[in-house]
Amino acid sequence: MNPEIEISALLLMLLLLLPIIAINTVIQLKINKELMVSTVRMILQLIFVGVYLQFIFTLNHPFINLLYLLVMIIIASMHSIKSSSLKLRPLFLPILISVALPQLIILIIFNLLIAGVDNLFEAKFIIPVGGMLLGNCLNGNIIALNSFYEGIKDDEKRYNYTIVLGASHNQALLPYLRKSIKRAINPTLASMATIGLVSLPGMMTGQILAGALPITAIKYQIAIMLAIFSAKYFSIILSLTISRRRGFTPFNTLNKEIFLNR
Structure with a gap:
């Protein structure tokens, strides 16, 4: 204690x-x-x-625990959009799906297969682990969405010129997609590369303070870092992919209606 x-x-x-x-x-x-x-x-x-x-x-009621997690996902989705200077209404559903799907899948994998909990919906597992995954995905989605749409907006002439020259929509978007993903995941990659040398991360420190053996804490930290990176990566990919239907017109031009008026 x-x-x-x-x-x-x-x-x-x-x-x-x-x-x-x-x-x-x-x-x-x-x-x-x-x-x-x-x-x-x-x-x-x-x-x-x-x-x-x-x-x-x-x-510790399963329905209440799951409801609270869903509220966290909704808030994270809304904040991702607003912090990216984009309008909430046209992008809310695509981003909600992009945040919720990887979170729930990886949370289930972590709690059932890694932590081996008997009750998947137990509050002390589903809420803290879900919060760690969501917090990192939130930051990643903000960086990715802002970089992707603002990058195309600032470089619109070149983007349109690429389309005019006969490039497919996927081909025209690929450079911006690569840049956005790289910017969004670089902080996590840097953290993974220096973890244990520069800093002792949260889950590991918390478990050691709670009395767990360092080797046990390390195992949990490795698992949660891989879970965080996976959830963040897939959430970014889905956010940029699914939001394209609202972010571009049927003629593959950028839809200016998704941007907040500043």
């Missing part, structure tokens, strides 16, 4: 923000307001999450 963290200790950690705020003021880096708002939001959101997760874990 880990020692309880006192409120006074958390307040001490908050004091670390004071020199950061002071430095920002001196160099006129105008992020103090954003820093304070983000900090307050983080605290309030985590308190709220802690309260209802305690309730969900105690109740």
Whole structure:
């Protein structure tokens, strides 16, 4: 059992923000307001999450657990679209499918075949693991969608010229597809390449703090990293592929109606 963290200790950690705020003021880096708002939001959101997760874990009803996971998927899908400066309505269903499908498949594989849990819908497995997968897929989809559609928008003349010269739609999109996928998965690849050398990752650290043997924690971390990369990769591929029906006109030109007016 880990020692309880006192409120006074958390307040001490908050004091670390004071020199950061002071430095920002001196160099006129105008992020103090954003820093304070983000900090307050983080605290309030985590308190709220802690309260209802305690309730969900105690109740541990399969329907409630699955419903909560689906809510997480919906929120992640919506945030992926909005953070990519794209309109929610035309792209919501394609992105929802692209996020949900890899998540659920890989979550089932991880919990049943890797962790070997008896109850697939048990709260302490489905929610934390699902959250780790979703968090990484969210970042990947934002980078991929933004890079893909903004890249074509900024390079529209060359893209249209390629179509006019007789290239198929797939051929014209391939360079932008490659670039977007690479940008989206590079952070995960970098993390995988340096994990254990530069940092001790979350799942491994959590299990060690909880009393697990380091070798057991390492096995779980290897499994979750491979699960994260796979879920992220397939989600990106599906997002870019399925959203094309809404992102382009029947004449293979970019549909400007999907972009938010800025």
